[in-house]
Amino acid sequence: MSNGISFLSRAWTVAVCSAMLWCLAAPAATHVSIPTTYIPESGATQTVTLNLAFTGSDQDLGYLRVKVQFDASAVSCSPETLNAVLTSHANLPGLFGASVAGNVITFTLAGMGDAAVLRDYTGPLLTFDLQAGTARGASALTYTQITATKLDLVTPDTVTWEAGKVTVCQNGLGPVILSPPPGTYDVAQSVTIECFGAAAVAGMPTGIRYDFGGPTTDYTGTPVGVDGDNGQTVNLFVFALNPAAEAAGNPSFLDAYYVFDKAGPSATTIARVTSSPTNASTVRFTVTFSEDVQNFNVPSDLIVTKTGSVASSGATITGGPQSYTVDVTGVTGDGTMTLAVATGSDVKDLAGNALFSSVTSGQMELDHTSPQASTITPVTPSPTPATTVQFTVHFSESVQRFDAAADLAIAETGGLTHSGATISGGPQDYTVDVTGVTGNGTLTLAVSTTSDVADLAGNALNSSVTSSAVTVDNTAPVALLSNTPPALTNATAIAVTVGGTDVTAYKSKLDDGAWSAETGTGTAITASGLAHGAHTLYVIGRDAIGNWQAEGAATPHTWTIDTTPPNPPVVTGPASPTDNPRPEWTWGSGGGGGAGVYQYQMDGTGDLAWxxxxxxxxxxxxxDLAPGDHALYVRERDTAENWSSSGSASVTIRWAVTVTLKPGWNLVAFPNTPVAEDVAVLLSLVAAGQGWAWDGTVYAPATTLAGQVGYWFLRHGDEVQVTVRGEVASAPPVLAQGWNLIGVSARTAVADVATQVYRPVWGWDAAAGRLVKVESDGFLELGVGYWLCSAAAVPLTGF
Incomplete structure (x- = not known):
């Protein structure tokens, strides 16, 4: 794309010398004035006309040299472009030279000139140096790039002729454009031309030429209709050619410029000046239009869109004509605001075109509500032994400057202290670590309302909740042991229970061993097969929050294992045999570490009888002990719970039967062989000093008495009693087949008598002097003889 610049002189005086050499009459003073012209933004295609207006009294300005200096890094002008300019304007008088050298284009005009095309313009500046032929009256103009989408030129200066200065037409007067005056229009125009003061002379060629930026076309006659697209400039050249005047070198022409602007302006940029979000009561925007505008001056020209609770009371507009400042005032509430220009307003450009369109600004976030620290939650569980206690802080909205320990309100109880705090995260949710926590007590956290914490709009912190308390407990528990072995024991296994206030787990070690893994208090410490000698168990406890009892302050228990028993006790019994059924035994320590603690049992019936x-x-x-042999066993224990083997002493207790001798016959029997001295007493009390025994077939006299044999004794005197003693009773008697006269060694139930014995069993009633039956539910008593008949030779009882 390229941008072009056209240069055109209005009127001047030319002198033609011989050999077509251009000469310059030296005027007294010449001034060249240049109206302001704007170059559109890069990428547009426009032809910009530079209007030159000459004032002063000189009429001998011979030529005009125009030098265009440009930024060669941004603008290019090739020789081909200059040649094209010369070719397209070859039928116009005056332009006879155009050249480019470096970054300077030089046009040389005599009487009339036209434009060169500058293409690919992207730079911000072009400087044009205009220099008169006499090197006097130089002038300079700087062109400034703007962001217009079309070009509007102000009405160009009007060329002023002074009578007698220019010879035109037949009557000496120049042509004139009767209507309309040059200017800016948004409709097509018809142009009426005539010679000044008189109609054109018949036969005088009158020409009209206009240029839309392309090839020129000549028209004759009046009126002429001209039109252009939006933003185009129509260059209309009017000239009259009088053959006589032309021959004299005095062509006559006049030019006028018409700009056709049919498009309305647009608000192309509406930028926020006030930062967003904001709590300001006045919010500022800048509004930039595509061209200069007018009537943009009242709040009704604005569309202020608000959301939430946002409200405003007014607006002011300053600046212009293309860039304006808008201040929306009395802003309150929370929400958003956007700004646009109302297309139905009376805002229009300088050509009178109404506002065509408007962009809408970006949202301005408005916040007039102070933030709150709405939730502060401990992350570290409570209670805790931690040296760093962590919290999360949630604000009601995003905040800033929550970054220092001074922003916190930390409350402590007991002996609790801390050394610092760090804050991370944001902008709405933060993590706070309270560090260097020591001692015991509670800790709570809040955000200080006197801090510089504010939301992103600048509203200061309004309030803060306070966290729940975190209990910090750095007191180590102490393990307590139960079911420990005594100081001296013979047990080689242990099952020690661990407890203690707040103790939930423990570690232990035995003697110089390693510490065990952490174990819950529900599991006992067990060991078996421990060696003889001293042992120490060490235990450390942990509470539920992780405080451990120091290893150096472990709970110990020491004991000694002794498995060597003491010597058996020395036991002494009564003289044996004895008639005393309750004899006394005595004993003493046998030495070897016995502790004087004893157990005893009768007749060695096993451990359960101790x-x-x-x-x-x-x-x-x-x-009373039963007749027979008896032994007492005694053992001694040492302090290690070792029991000695037994010491013992035996004694034989003789049986004793009291025999009642009634007058007449008496049937008597003994458990075993009675002692001789008692037999002598008994025989001295009966007839003939003897008894009668049954040998299975006949009775035979007996003076030597045996056990378990029935004897008949005859008593002639009064009833008498005699005690007969003997050794330990023997087994039950063995019966012969047939009738047997027996005695029993122990009281025996008839029901237990062998089944081979015929029933009934017969006894003797000495008082009645007759045999009596012993009922089946009766008993066979000691000292009494019985008749019974057996079907076979069998023991009395036992099967």
Missing amino acids: SAATGATSYTPDA
Whole structure:
């Protein structure tokens, strides 16, 4: 794309010398004035006409040299472009030279000139140096790039002729454009031309030429209709050619410029000046139009769109004509605001075109509500032994400057202290770490309302909740042990229970071993097969929040394992045999570490028969012992709970039967062989000093008495009793087949008598002097003889 610049002189005086050499009459003073012209933005295609207006009294300005200096890094002008200019304007008088050297284009005009095309313009500046032929009256113009989408030129200066200065037409007067005057229009125009002061002379060629930026076309006659697209400039050249005047070198022409602007302006940029979000009561925007506008001056020219609770009371507009400042005032509430220009307003460009369109600004976020620290939650569980306690802080909206310990309100109880705090995260949710926490007590956190914490709109913190309290407990628990072995024991296994206030887990080690893994208090410490000697168990406890008892302050328990028993006790019994059914035994320590603690049992019936441990050193049965042999066993225990083997003493207790001798015959029997001295007493009380025994077939006299044999004794005197003693009773008697006269070794139930024995069993009633039946539910008593008949040779009982 390229941008072009056209240069055109209005009127001047030319002198033609011989050999077509251009000469310059030296005027006294010449001034060249250049109206302001704008070059459109890069990428547009426009032809911009530079209007030159000459004032002053000189009429001998011979030529005009126009030098165009440009930024060669942004603008290019090739020789081909200059040649094209010269070719397209070859029929116009005056332009006879155009050249480019470096970044300077030079046009040389005599009487009339036209434009060169500058293409690919992207730079911000072009400087044009205009220099008169006499090197006097130089002038300079700077062109400034703007962001217009079309070009509007102000009405160009009008050329002023002074009478007698220019010879035109037949009557010496120049042509004139009767209507309309040059200017800016948004409709097509008809142009009426005539010679000044008189109609054109018949036969005088009158020409009209206009240029839309393309090839020129000549028209004759009046009127002429001209039109252009939006933003185009129509260059209309009017000239009259009088053959006589032309021959004299005095062509006559006049030019006028018409700009046709049919498009309305647009608000192309509406930028926020006030930062967003904001809590300001006045919000500023800049509004830039595509061209200069008018009537943009009242709040009704604006469309202010608000959301939420946002309200405003007014607006002011300053600046112009293309860039304006809009201040929306009395702003309150929370929400958003956007700004546009009302297309139905009376805003229009300088050509009178109404506003065509408007962009809408970006949203301005408005916040007049102060933030709050709405939630502060401990992350670290409570209670805790941690040296860093963490919280999360949630604000009601995004905030800034929540970044220093001074922004916090930390409350502590007890002996709790901390050394610092760090804040991270944001902008709405933060993490706060309270560090260097020591001692015991509670800790709470809030955000200080006197801090510089504010929301993104600048509203200061209004309030803060306070967190729940975090209890910090750095007190180590102490493990307590139960079911520990005694200081001296013979047990080689342990099952120790761990407890203690707040203790939930423990570690242990035995002697110089390693610490065990962490174990819950529900599991006992067990070990078995421990060696003889001293041992120490060490235990450390942990509470539920992780405080450990120091290893150096472990709970110990020390004991010694001793598995060597003491010597058996020395036991002494009564003289044996004895008639005392409750004899006394005594004993003493056998040495070897015995602790004087004893257990005893009668007749060695096994461990279950051991008495309770006692410090007594004698024993007398509480009930009569049965006749026979008896032994008392005694053992001693040491402090390690080792029991000695048994010491013992035996005694034989003789049986004793009291025999009642009634007058007449008496049937008597003994459990076993009675002692001789008692037999002598008994025989001295009966007839003939003897008894009668049954040998299975006949009775035979007996003076030597045996056990379990029935004897008949005859008593002639009064009833008498005699006690007969003997050794331990033997087994039940063995019966012969047939009738047997027997005695029993122990009281025996008839029901237990062998089944081979015929029923009934017969006894003797000495008082009645007759045999009596022993009923089947009766008993066979000691000291009494019985008749019974057996079908076979069998023991009395036992099967």
